[in-house]
Amino acid sequence: MAKEIEITMENIKSTKIDSPEIVDESTQQNASRIETKGVKVWYDDFMAIKGIDMVIKPNTITAFIGPSGCGKSTFLRLFNRMNDYVEGFKMEGKIKIDGDNIYKKKVNVEQLRKEIGMVFQKPNPFPKSIFDNVAYGLQIQGIKDKKLINERVEKALKQADLWEEVKDNLKKSALALSGGQQQRLCIARTLAVQPSILLMDEPTSALDPISTAKIEELIHHLKEEYTIIIVTHNMQQASRISDYTAFFYLGELIEYDKTRKIFTNPEKKQTENYITGRFG
Ligand SMILES: Nc1ncnc2c1ncn2[C@@H]1O[C@H](COP(=O)(O)OP(=O)(O)OP(=O)(O)O)[C@@H](O)[C@H]1O
Numbered sequence: 522m523a524k525e526i527e528i529t530m531e532n533i534k535s536t537k538i539d540s541p542e543i544v545d546e547s548t549q550q551n552a553s554r555i556e557t558k559g560v561k562v563w564y565d566d567f568m569a570i571k572g573i574d575m576v577i578k579p580n581t582i583t584a585f586i587g588p589s590g591c592g593k594s595t596f597l598r599l600f601n602r603m604n605d606y607v608e609g610f611k612m613e614g615k616i617k618i619d620g621d622n623i624y625k626k627k628v629n630v631e632q633l634r635k636e637i638g639m640v641f642q643k644p645n646p647f648p649k650s651i652f653d654n655v656a657y658g659l660q661i662q663g664i665k666d667k668k669l670i671n672e673r674v675e676k677a678l679k680q681a682d683l684w685e686e687v688k689d690n691l692k693k694s695a696l697a698l699s700g701g702q703q704q705r706l707c708i709a710r711t712l713a714v715q716p717s718i719l720l721m722d723e724p725t726s727a728l729d730p731i732s733t734a735k736i737e738e739l740i741h742h743l744k745e746e747y748t749i750i751i752v753t754h755n756m757q758q759a760s761r762i763s764d765y766t767a768f769f770y771l772g773e774l775i776e777y778d779k780t781r782k783i784f785t786n787p788e789k790k791q792t793e794n795y796i797t798g799r800f801g
Pocket residue numbers: 564567569587588589590591592593594595596607
């Protein structure tokens with residue numbers, strides 16, 4: 522497969538990407554929820570992200586695609602400062618969320634993570650009851666009002682389309698649920714603390730097709746209330762559920778545009794090669 526790649530470092534380096542429909546910040550403050558400028562990331566001496574500018578609009582689903590190791594997860598984890606935990610991590614550039622630079626010194630990272638929820642590849646429920654899993658974030662926040670907790674747990678389970686399946690068994694261990702149910706529980710756990718941006722790192726890659734379809738449908742509904750970014754290796758998934766698609770390669774943003782454009786008429790040969798399965 523690799524020999525079919527028609528990419529050279531020269532044409533990648535000369536590729537200058539403009540985010541789609543970037544609007545004048547001064548007149549359209551609300552048009553972007555997330556904006557990155559000149560973002561570079563290193564793990565020790567290794568440069569994993571090589572200068573990325575991107576604007577993500579509110580209430581959209583953006584898919585990050587690209588071959589393994591191209592920097593999708595690294596870039597995604599910048600938005601809730603998850604990389605801060607990684608030894609050797611260093612970044613340059615600006616990331617603004619709702620106009621605020623989230624890497625300023627004064628930023629309250631705990632508050633940021635409340636606003637920006639994350640769902641991981643493998644469902645990772647705590648070894649606690651279904652109810653306690655969803656209530657966990659609220660309790661951590663110091664919320665003690667039982668009625669409020671009950672309401673939020675029910676709402677989050679309904680939003681995650683799991684309520685009907687578990688409402689009579691809330692005390693049951695979360696570990697007894699199926700993989701697909703566990704992932705919806707993890708989504709409910711994230712939603713319970715009422716974030717407004719959802720980061721999803723390959724949320725369905727460990728699931729069967731039926732569970733995957735359920736989660737895709739759920740993501741589609743969540744768009745009404747949330748801005749969603751999803752890393753996926755599944756091209757069909759990206760084309761089914763996202764409004765915008767960003768194609769990464771070797772730490773660079775090669776092409777970023779409306780999903781329909783990326784999948785029907787990409788500007789760059791590299792993008793075409795990737796989405797048609799000619800490398801990756
Ligand atoms: N904690 C780390 N320490 C050192 N290098 C890392 C670390 N995490 C990622 N990298 C490197 O940074 C590059 C980008 O990795 P990243 O996980 O962001 O890619 P990805 O596109 O999400 O890959 P995948 O699709 O396989 O998950 C890779 O070369 C990877 O080896």
